[in-house]
Amino acid sequence: MDIKVLESRPAGYAYLLDMMGLTGIPPHCHASFVSSSGTRRSKVQDGTIEDIYPIRYWPGEKVSDHLEFVLKYDGVNLGLLARIFARVSQDELTEYIKSKPTGKYARRIWFFYEFLTGKQLPVDDLTSGNYVDALETKNYYTVQNGEKSSRHRIVNNLLGPKSFCPVVRRTEKLAKLDSSDLRKRCEDIVTAYPPELLRRALSYLYNKETKSSFEIEHIKPNASRTEKFITSLELAEKEDFCEKERLIELQNRIVDPRFKDSDYRVSQNYVGQTVAFQKEVIHFICPKPDDLPSLMEGLIDSHKRMKAGNVSPVIHAAAIAYGFVFLHPFEDGNGRIHRFLIHNILSLLELVPRGLMFPVSAVMLKNPADYDGSLEAFSRPLLQLIDYRLDEMGQMTVENDTASLYRYIDMTTQSEALYEFVTKTIEEELVEELSFLASYDHTRKAIQDIIDMPDRLIDLFIQLCLQNNGGLSARKRSAHFDFLTDEELSAMEQAVKDGFDPEDHAAPVT
Numbered sequence: 001m002d003i004k005v006l007e008s009r010p011a012g013y014a015y016l017l018d019m020m021g022l023t024g025i026p027p028h029c030h031a032s033f034v035s036s037s038g039t040r041r042s043k044v045q046d047g048t049i050e051d052i053y054p055i056r057y058w059p060g061e062k063v064s065d066h067l068e069f070v071l072k073y074d075g076v077n078l079g080l081l082a083r084i085f086a087r088v089s090q091d092e093l094t095e096y097i098k099s100k101p102t103g104k105y106a107r108r109i110w111f112f113y114e115f116l117t118g119k120q121l122p123v124d125d126l127t128s129g130n131y132v133d134a135l136e137t138k139n140y141y142t143v144q145n146g147e148k149s150s151r152h153r154i155v156n157n158l159l160g161p162k163s164f165c166p167v168v169r170r171t172e173k174l175a176k177l178d179s180s181d182l183r184k185r186c187e188d189i190v191t192a193y194p195p196e197l198l199r200r201a202l203s204y205l206y207n208k209e210t211k212s213s214f215e216i217e218h219i220k221p222n223a224s225r226t227e228k229f230i231t232s233l234e235l236a237e238k239e240d241f242c243e244k245e246r247l248i249e250l251q252n253r254i255v256d257p258r259f260k261d262s263d264y265r266v267s268q269n270y271v272g273q274t275v276a277f278q279k280e281v282i283h284f285i286c287p288k289p290d291d292l293p294s295l296m297e298g299l300i301d302s303h304k305r306m307k308a309g310n311v312s313p314v315i316h317a318a319a320i321a322y323g324f325v326f327l328h329p330f331e332d333g334n335g336r337i338h339r340f341l342i343h344n345i346l347s348l349l350e351l352v353p354r355g356l357m358f359p360v361s362a363v364m365l366k367n368p369a370d371y372d373g374s375l376e377a378f379s380r381p382l383l384q385l386i387d388y389r390l391d392e393m394g395q396m397t398v399e400n401d402t403a404s405l406y407r408y409i410d411m412t413t414q415s416e417a418l419y420e421f422v423t424k425t426i427e428e429e430l431v432e433e434l435s436f437l438a439s440y441d442h443t444r445k446a447i448q449d450i451i452d453m454p455d456r457l458i459d460l461f462i463q464l465c466l467q468n469n470g471g472l473s474a475r476k477r478s479a480h481f482d483f484l485t486d487e488e489l490s491a492m493e494q495a496v497k498d499g500f501d502p503e504d505h506a507a508p509v510t
Contacts, residue, residue: 008033012074015066020087024385030074034058064096068105078408082116104132111152125151141168143309164298166319166411177419186426206230212361228253237347242303251333259332264292268396284379286328291403313349317342318415358425374417443499450491465496
């Protein structure tokens, strides 16, 4: 083992958690150590960035010293701060804040303490000084024009209220993705095609998105449920579904009528897999039903806050849609509603040009490891922190307090994943679908010029040829097209080959 590592001491969160004996804590993205020798250096350990600082960075022995170090170097983790504040001495915190009444870190610590605990420290309101942001905008996605807390001279630019407040860090990956104008790229693609084709494409895209969303969950919906989901998608660009009554109404539309909910679930839910008799492998444990009303109210308030605060559409959609599926408020339909909310928010915030929709679920279906990874980044470490038992009927009881685990989620990984899905949707899925339809229209016209036959037969001919590497089999010709001459057949097959590379295209989803 490296001798220099042995000489290092934990600092910031690592120091505070160790000193207070706090366990069962979700992992933070950054851990700090101060070494008695050497220069500053970094390494990645199990997905966490570990920074080792020279001795001059050692903040001191007090809790307040390390809280200030946290804000400077470790970053804001509201869940960790809430646990630390529950143990910290109010007297020590008060003394620290009074010793630095205008210091930005002291004011932030003061603000976060009162925001997270709901308790007021015996410190007088500030009456002068500039306002500072609760979160540094260069490091985090924040709401614009957040409300001012005159007591702390702090602008509350957090993404949500105390009851549900996600955090999204401005990583290099997100900075790069955010700099590209996704809407303009989408509009550039769309304007390359005639309006009539786009109108027809919309029908295909609604069908594709619906079937993909159900297929992700290995569900084959009947025609009625498919139609209800499509009808909801058509409303996504016009109406805001992120409120309790609308979410319940949406759930009722898309699930089997026997599993409709009239309110949030009242039983402990989990996602698992039966591997043997009375043997379950648990993949995800949902919040306790008693915690749901507060969490869901917070999620909806967070949505309204981000909507009013002009948060980047993809960040907004990721925080709310993934937040929804992590809260899992219904017995059934949570995954489909989660993906529906992505469409709803991206449409409402006009990332998606009006009259169009993104088949994001189709991209998720094509990239299952990436989609599963975006869910497991939260669900996998969560499992280690929950004490539960299963009875012989598979009913779960959660035995520890878990609400805070779902209340302050770092949604950075999910935001990065959604940006990738949206980018692929625009640049690959949308282009392929529109390109296919354009080729299809061109091929139909070419066949119509060879022989004037019903549209139904032209469509059948094209699809059968695409399924057979560009040519019509003798059996299919005999069954459906025995009226064609050899010359007509040859010319029509050539029209299909000219219009398509059959290996690169599949028939459109209908």
